[in-house]
Amino acid sequence: MGHNCGRHSPSGKGKKRVMATQQPVTFTVIGGFLGAGKTSLVNRLLANGGARRFAVMVNDFGALNIDESLITETDGQVMQLANGCICCSLAGGLVEAMINLMQYRDQFDHILIEASGVSNPSRIMDFARIDHELRCGLTIVLADATRLTDQLADPRLHETLQDQLASADIFLLTKTDIATKAQIAEARTTLAHHQPHVPIITLLSDDADLAQLLVPDDDTDSQSHHVHPDHHTHDHMQDFNSIALVSERPVNRLAFSRICKQFSHLILRGKGIIKFEQSAMIWHQTGRHINFTPHPDSHDRPDDKDSRLIIIAIEQLDAVSDALHQLGFTSYHDSSA
Amino acid sequence: MTKILVFQAKKIITMNASNPYATHVAVQDGRILGAGTLDEMAMYGAYDLNDSFADKILTPGFVEGHAHAMEGGVWDHPYVGYMDRYDPEGNRWKGATSMADVVDILSGIEAGMDTPDTPLFAWGFDPIYFGGDRMSVRELDQVSTARPVLVLHSNGHLLNVNSKVLEMAGITDDTNVYGVLKDDAGKPTGELMEMAAKYMAYKATGNPFFGKIHHHALEQYAKSATNVGTTTATDLFATFDEGSLSAYREVTARDDYALRLMPAMNTLDEGFEDGIATLKAAQKDNHDRLHFGLCKVMTDGSIQGFTGRLKWPGYHNGAPNGLWNMPPEQLAELVMAYHKAGMHLHIHTNGDEASEVMIDAIEAAQTAHYRPDHRHTLQHCQMADASLFRRMAKLGICANLFANHVYYWGDQHAAITMGPDRARRMDACATALREGVPLAIHSDAPVTPLAPLFTAWCAVNRITASGNILGPEERISASEALYAITLGAAYTLHMDHLIGSIETGKYADFAVLENDPLECPVDAIKDIPVWGTIVGGIAHQARARKG
Numbered sequence A: 001m002g003h004n005c006g007r008h009s010p011s012g013k014g015k016k017r018v019m020a021t022q023q024p025v026t027f028t029v030i031g032g033f034l035g036a037g038k039t040s041l042v043n044r045l046l047a048n049g050g051a052r053r054f055a056v057m058v059n060d061f062g063a064l065n066i067d068e069s070l071i072t073e074t075d076g077q078v079m080q081l082a083n084g085c086i087c088c089s090l091a092g093g094l095v096e097a098m099i100n101l102m103q104y105r106d107q108f109d110h111i112l113i114e115a116s117g118v119s120n121p122s123r124i125m126d127f128a129r130i131d132h133e134l135r136c137g138l139t140i141v142l143a144d145a146t147r148l149t150d151q152l153a154d155p156r157l158h159e160t161l162q163d164q165l166a167s168a169d170i171f172l173l174t175k176t177d178i179a180t181k182a183q184i185a186e187a188r189t190t191l192a193h194h195q196p197h198v199p200i201i202t203l204l205s206d207d208a209d210l211a212q213l214l215v216p217d218d219d220t221d222s223q224s225h226h227v228h229p230d231h232h233t234h235d236h237m238q239d240f241n242s243i244a245l246v247s248e249r250p251v252n253r254l255a256f257s258r259i260c261k262q263f264s265h266l267i268l269r270g271k272g273i274i275k276f277e278q279s280a281m282i283w284h285q286t287g288r289h290i291n292f293t294p295h296p297d298s299h300d301r302p303d304d305k306d307s308r309l310i311i312i313a314i315e316q317l318d319a320v321s322d323a324l325h326q327l328g329f330t331s332y333h334d335s336s337a
Numbered sequence B: 001m002t003k004i005l006v007f008q009a010k011k012i013i014t015m016n017a018s019n020p021y022a023t024h025v026a027v028q029d030g031r032i033l034g035a036g037t038l039d040e041m042a043m044y045g046a047y048d049l050n051d052s053f054a055d056k057i058l059t060p061g062f063v064e065g066h067a068h069a070m071e072g073g074v075w076d077h078p079y080v081g082y083m084d085r086y087d088p089e090g091n092r093w094k095g096a097t098s099m100a101d102v103v104d105i106l107s108g109i110e111a112g113m114d115t116p117d118t119p120l121f122a123w124g125f126d127p128i129y130f131g132g133d134r135m136s137v138r139e140l141d142q143v144s145t146a147r148p149v150l151v152l153h154s155n156g157h158l159l160n161v162n163s164k165v166l167e168m169a170g171i172t173d174d175t176n177v178y179g180v181l182k183d184d185a186g187k188p189t190g191e192l193m194e195m196a197a198k199y200m201a202y203k204a205t206g207n208p209f210f211g212k213i214h215h216h217a218l219e220q221y222a223k224s225a226t227n228v229g230t231t232t233a234t235d236l237f238a239t240f241d242e243g244s245l246s247a248y249r250e251v252t253a254r255d256d257y258a259l260r261l262m263p264a265m266n267t268l269d270e271g272f273e274d275g276i277a278t279l280k281a282a283q284k285d286n287h288d289r290l291h292f293g294l295c296k297v298m299t300d301g302s303i304q305g306f307t308g309r310l311k312w313p314g315y316h317n318g319a320p321n322g323l324w325n326m327p328p329e330q331l332a333e334l335v336m337a338y339h340k341a342g343m344h345l346h347i348h349t350n351g352d353e354a355s356e357v358m359i360d361a362i363e364a365a366q367t368a369h370y371r372p373d374h375r376h377t378l379q380h381c382q383m384a385d386a387s388l389f390r391r392m393a394k395l396g397i398c399a400n401l402f403a404n405h406v407y408y409w410g411d412q413h414a415a416i417t418m419g420p421d422r423a424r425r426m427d428a429c430a431t432a433l434r435e436g437v438p439l440a441i442h443s444d445a446p447v448t449p450l451a452p453l454f455t456a457w458c459a460v461n462r463i464t465a466s467g468n469i470l471g472p473e474e475r476i477s478a479s480e481a482l483y484a485i486t487l488g489a490a491y492t493l494h495m496d497h498l499i500g501s502i503e504t505g506k507y508a509d510f511a512v513l514e515n516d517p518l519e520c521p522v523d524a525i526k527d528i529p530v531w532g533t534i535v536g537g538i539a540h541q542a543r544a545r546k547g
Ligand SMILES: [Zn+2]
Pocket: B066, B067, B068, B236, B237, B444
């Protein structure tokens, strides 16, 4: 699967940045079926975004919780809000809308795109794969637990929905509050059957950490951020397990990447500094979205040979933990004891 | 009340069943007082006689139910399509029948451009006729390596660029993104498809077709219309932003604007309620030459682009089924909301599955909120079979069929997209009429030329570009075709009380022709010279054809 954002991978040839001084904008695509709750997810991310400066693109402005009094400026299709966010209309199509939006590029760090119910999120994420001013964020695909199975059975939608499922880094199962247990179980089975390597999470009510999970801030400042196992962002998120591991030996890159892919369905959030044989990398992962960026400090502190990582998962992490132990990692608390 | 003006003609074909032919038509205040003999017209009172058309044929002004005002604007950029075309000024653009032709045309234009880095945009490129040959940077770099050169394909999906554009867009051998086509050596060919690749190109060069509709395009659109006898035309996919709305208002406010314009609002630009409110607000500015009220819905893609949604067994060549523009369920909600609000829908459907989904949606809307005379129209509706037409008739749905397709792509439809059998029922005008569906036919200009007599010729003859007759059983008579480009189209626009025939009370809108379309050989209908039009009693002469 091509879920790595190839051109940010250090193995790719270095390319000229159009604006070397500016961090690329994180580009997140929210896809999924009609009625799965895409707009309400956008609203929740906007409400819990903290300091993030979002630009959002939605099909229907009216469905966003935007208080008219918040609108400070409207310039054609682009609307600036008092809270620092920007909304952009998709009228005229995504290509034209994106070109308009990117003229305001210094006013936001994240773009959230609400894909239409029939679009293929992969084709939208291609914008971030081709434009050096953007970086791939997550492709989040929502599925309505009460209707997923029926929708997939509709011959008029089947190929479209399959494309959507295939493009997901992470699934968000929605409407679990009104779905029956049997529906939820069936929906999970269906998703796992179609895409066994994609983690499935359910939308928790009032989860303020949602934004940190889906639109992680630390992706954008990974150049300066020091990953440390104690930095458990999601400690208090219930129903999740986490592990923290360290390794004093150089890590085999191929084997590590293989583990990232093999257990992608479990890895809700993984991050760390990994000292490979060749170079040190910062690793970020959410489901199938795997990202390595060169570690800036690796030359400054050649003595610090330790690799450190943390993984937050939905289920038991024993299998991942075992695999990483075989690569030479040990539990953080064991080694520091 | 102004003085009565009587136009004399060799023959006036009125399309008014109770008074089908006349020699004179009396006009007052831009409207028709009556049609008949001079003696009969004299009974209305004192008049001035205009006998300058005494040797010409008058028909009702033609009504183009599906075209785009962009037809006026595209000619600011070079045309590189396969067939000859005339621009609004009457200049002939010779068709580019080979890759070398395209390079020649563009090189000539490039040489005449004075600013060194203004992008050169060309449009209408249709390599479907070139038997598999694909354009690449190799050809476009012959035009220029210093200036960005972009060639849009007529299907709207593909774009070819030269190496300058690739460089500006940062597209290199290392770009591995879907839609950036590469050759065997791994080099980008300059052929770009899908949104992301085109975004990168347009981000670097701009795209003159983005943004609001311009005054100039609307002015040129009216010229194009006059040249072919058209007096009412839609702009069937319009964004109702303030810039575009004021352009429509300002241009049509001029007394000499030679067209009645009917922009159709793109319903996907806003939520249902906002869209309905926007349209109702716009309608307050309606006047004789500007009629807001139509709503456009896009359902699927195109047949030749393999993006139309087809019923079983799908594409003849095995291509996967096409793309929805919106989930069918959401389309049905849209139809319900707009129908309930009393709106008039014009629904793009190409494949038969798309038509069926929208017929289902209208049936549900009619069942919930019965409207005796909604006139919702399926636009293109190219693959509907007799059973779908029967349902349309029952539900009061009109069809505006894309007759020009039979000529332009009929051969490809028979061979590749639909196969020999289903291609025969493409744009099945005879079946639509037999089953009682109100019928219009259209050009979708600038996709194919704006020229209702050519469109009528297509429906009457069904001759393809290679000279085959595709589905002779679906041919209709010359008088049925003339009806379809006048009163038939007016009916689908809910304007048949104002336009489409020459009868008392309607706008004095006429096409002025040199020959009689009902008397000439049917294969000559497309070649009838058009003198021009009369709109609201004012004559507008077509630009002389040059080149
Ligand atoms: Zn059209």
